Amino acid sequence: MSQTELAGAQPKEFTRRTFIKGVIATGATVSSAGYLFRGTSLLGAATYQTATERLITLSINGQDRRVDVLPHETLAMTLRYKLGLTGTKLGCDRAECGACTVLVDGVNQYACSMLTHQVRGRAVTTIEGLENPDTGELSVVQKAVMDEGGFQCAFCAPGFIMSMTSMLDTNPNPTREEAAVALSGNLCRCADYEKILNCAMRAAELHRSV
Ligand code: FES
Ligand code: FES
Structure with missing residues (x-):
């Protein structure tokens, strides 16, 4: 992607x-x-x-x-x-x-x-x-997706990325299970959930280091 x-x-x-x-x-x-x-x-x-x-x-x-x-x-x-x-x-x-x-x-x-x-x-x-309007820098969630190579066809990616962004706002330190619950309103027709959760955990890591 x-x-x-x-x-x-x-x-x-x-x-x-x-x-x-x-x-x-x-x-x-x-x-x-x-x-x-x-x-x-x-x-x-x-x-x-x-x-x-x-x-x-x-x-x-x-x-x-x-x-x-x-x-x-x-x-x-x-x-x-x-x-x-x-x-x-x-x-x-x-x-x-x-x-x-x-x-x-x-x-x-x-x-x-x-x-x-x-x-x-x-x-x-x-x-x-989501990106920085002045510099064009991607958000931490977008960077995490790049790092982890999450998503296959990526049709679901924008929706997941928005939900991950919202999740980090309320829970910047989620467990994998908490991330799964937070993202449960989003479906992936390629069933790429493991990689998507990897992205969520990487996003949380980047978010904490900002
Ligand atoms: S298009 Fe809105 S929930 Fe599926
Ligand atoms: S990666 Fe194809 S729908 Fe999620």
Whole structure:
């Protein structure tokens, strides 16, 4: 797993995904039109009118972001499809796998199961916000994953990394068993749990030495 992937960034080759991300990034205020148009036949013009009245400010990775949010929109949808923060993954979309885990006021939460309007006035941190914004230095958890070579396909990695970050905040000196409990809300479809726990223990070691 590369440092770029750990930071939640995508490879720099020009793909359909990078094109779409580029389009998203061009607006300081992001419209929900693209999201709505996917279901235009079901939602209709009246719903779009309602959505355009939902311009709110969110605190994401230490920055204020203006975004147009539907009343029923989940945080995961806003992060990925309105703000281009695709490091937050969507697996089950029903609070089972933890792939979408982000921090809300420092606590790990499933972004697929929170409405975006619920996080108004709260600090949201995604995998893209873990590195030092001035130096680009990775967080201790990200460094630990690099050290241990944790994860196979790494689809679950951002979620686990966010949960490890939250765990170290409340328990900087976990036993392996305590780490397993703290990370039990995250699933790995490659079943790479031993290596993931190695990462958690290495992260705790690095955290204590900071
Ligand atoms: S995508 Fe949110 S818990 Fe699975
Ligand atoms: S490493 Fe593949 S899902 Fe966890």
